Amino acid sequence: MISIDFKIATFLAAARYLNFTKAGQSLNISQPAVSKNIHELELQAGRNLFERTGNRLALTEAGHILLTHAQQLSSVYEQLNEGLEILEGRLAGEIRLGASTTLSHYVVPQILVDFHATLPNIKIKTLHGNSRQIEEWLLDKTIDLGIVEGLTDNVSMKYESFLEDEIVLVARSGNPKAKEPSIRPESLRGFEFVLREQGSGTNEVIRKELVRIGIEWHELNVKVVLASTESIKSFLARTDCFSFLSIHAITRELLAGELQIIEIDNFEIIRDFYFVRPQGVIGRLPETFRRFAVRQFSKKESR
Template identity: 45%
Template structure:
């Protein structure tokens, strides 16, 4: 349905090579050239310029057209997907893994809406820390997972899904900290609650502290607990501080049970990621990932 000339232009623009584009599109190189020249005649601009060693580069007009071509291709992919939904009957079992924060605060409302739309798909959700979910994927106990952290296993394909922020949290009336802002070097002065080894959250915190010459071993760790809810409950009944996902404390902030302590010059952001095996995902996996991306949290 998309103008084939735009598909040709997009392929050449991404490869910056007419020969590679012709091989990828299964058409001759003269045909590639013909389609590009037709587009240039239509828009009355040059889309490519030649540099040394027979290399080609996009002109400013080519750069602009590439942006539009990418958007149009994505729209057509979504159109094709949504039209197929009208004629396909989706059923079966989908096994999903989710790390703790995702399982508790991100995925439940998505699962509820997914079930409303696809009642014949049975979803089985397992939870654990990032390390455990990656292992479940490698052991083929799940079709795909959603994790937090910065791990990079070469056997796993990672794809960013949603951004999150870790913030330093204290009970509202914690007597040992009255300030709203501290410096990174002050962190070792306060008792902290942290997640257990293997947690993606713990990895992210350790990585964020490095530029400030701080290690986890420098911190005053009162306890390590295996879940955000455990940490929150402990936090609200102690003098400790803890790094928690902003998604996990919205209710407590609203109820004036806790407050955020800013750390000057330190921002801890992390993406939640889809993890899959390499290769073509199952139709149910692709269906859920597309649905999750379209869901507005």
């Protein structure tokens, strides 16, 4: 394992705890050893990194600058060591993931194929549920990491943006009511819809955007309500109904020419998918998975 310079590691611990004694305990060194390393770093920097007022410790402006770059440097070292372990096939264990429905069906499998090929010694178990369930599973340690479609106001959770999604109006190719590539919002009142059941988080996002363009939810002619995206796609393929679906859920059907997207003037629903975990330090394997997923989708989007 390649280690970051110890003075930088000492500074990061001191900046985290703002207490030299606690910093020393986290590094298994004495408080005087922490003071000595920080003093040497301040001599190299040519300025104070901490302000000391009685028993209180705070970062100076120079300390804040160093902290930003030290955190970046620490991340680089972590990725370096992770890459070396991947190269040598040493990473092993189990990761328990929780994912909301759209993600568990259409996004997570793409990640798992590449992840398993790269790290075959790591086992993955996945549960799917809504955002609240995933938060509960994280808190009771049923899962290590969650991937969800929206944010909640739970301050005990840390959300990190992962992937952009778009919800689009969809119909089967050849639908006689979908001859035009784009429509005006009022045309929606003349369509028949198949949608998810009430309570779906996606429905709420759609409703808000419809209201913004002057269409009330009750004005949609909803002929059928189904419990899953897969059942909606099957229904669309055999009827002249329309639906609103995630772009990630219809990639295969678009490529096969089975479904088509109909643009709506002045209508756009862009949302983010998020990794979610409890505040604090994440385990090494879940963090490896998170970084891998971010890198993989960054590569795909840049192609």
